Amino acid sequence: MPLEIKPSQALRLWRQVHLDLVRDGQADLSARQTAILLTIYLELPPHTVRGLAAQLGVTKPVITRALDTMGKLGLVSRKRDDFDRRNVVIQRTVAGALAVERLADLVVERAREMGGG
Amino acid sequence: MPLEIKPSQALRLWRQVHLDLVRDGQADLSARQTAILLTIYLELPPHTVRGLAAQLGVTKPVITRALDTMGKLGLVSRKRDDFDRRNVVIQRTVAGALAVERLADLVVERAREMGGG
DNA sequence: CCCGATCGTTACGGGTCCGTATCATTAGCC
């Protein structure tokens, strides 16, 4: 039961949601940061810097910096792993979950408004 | 004939497409840049700095800088308006059109892979 | 114990972007 969508619809949806994000004055997340955020909130824990770097195909400092920024925004938090103290476990936050939920609603609503074609 | 999509589908689609963009090593466009690019390629010309700034709800320097960056990437180009030489007309490019088309195909394909739920 | 391997972080030099304020150029009108 695949999701049917035409190229022109896809582009209009993509544009409209990005317009909404910009106009809402939300944090202007890059593609990398968005991918990291959604991976944390959609994939099963635990999440580590190493694992995220591998999934995204980027270096570890990229993840560290993104977590720094999103941490300041309250979207994620970090905690040392007590079983292997070299690891850092990335945790979800209430604010992050809310932001993700709002994004989902935004996409759903804008999709609903997309006429056929 | 609205486009039906569930919140969980929307999030998975959003994540997967962003993952693809990151992994393809493409230019890591911000939400603002994406909104600008798609507006130029989806809305009817002519496009001006002023008009784009108004549509996005941002200041003019934001548009100027974004056009600088995308110009270097070959995604857009600028030309002075011969009828009113204060204006700058933003033009599409072959590379830009290709990039937009690739994005559309990416979204369509990833949507097709989204199972129900 | 110690030493190599692995973890996440930090340092560095360079680039981009931000918002505000200012600028040069052009248009339009008297």
Add this chain to the structure above:
DNA sequence: GGCTAATGATACGGACCCGTAACGATCGGG
């Protein structure tokens, strides 16, 4: 011509991000 209004570009100080390289902390096996 001179004035105002409008356009897009630029200057500024500050913040963020990049990739590479190095770092301290920790684990685990000999």
